[in-house]
Amino acid sequence: MNVQELIEKAKEARKWSYCPYSNFAVGSALLCKDGQVFYGANIENSSYSLSMCAERNALYNALMHGYKKEDFLALAVVADTPRACAMCGACRQVFSELFPAEGKIYLANVEGSVIETDISQLLPYAFSSEDLKK
Ligand code: THU
Secondary structure, eight states, X not given: OOHHHHHHHHHHHGGGOXXXXXXXXXXXXEEETTSOEEEEEOBOOSSGGGOBOHHHHHHHHHHHTXXXXXXXXXXXXXXXXXXXXXXXXXHHHHHHHHSOTTOEEEEEEXXXXXXXXXXXXXXXXXXXXXXXXX
């Protein structure tokens, strides 16, 4: 699967977004080394802070199907934003632990802007399990 196809799948995943509060639909698609794709969309709640982002839903979807960090190749995220959709800080922290350092991350918008990046660019000097050791 090429990058454009993965971004297209992330765009399609926006249809599963539940976003009555923000009206901001985000879609995500996570590609595994065996070709499997897992989708995510943002799911909101009237208790706003319980809302979950598209990227984490895609990642947790893959993990709940038995896939592991080392199985992941790339993630795409798409929203209707003026620039390529940024990933929030909470997702960056989660991805720094559960998504491989060499994995590609494609931030995109519905109009076709794309930024290719990775988790160390998105979250340099991340807090990790190493920091819990004395
Ligand atoms: N959101 C995502 O799903 N991913 C992002 O990268 C940015 C924000 C969601 C959370 C919330 O449902 C809505 O977008 C507005 O912040």
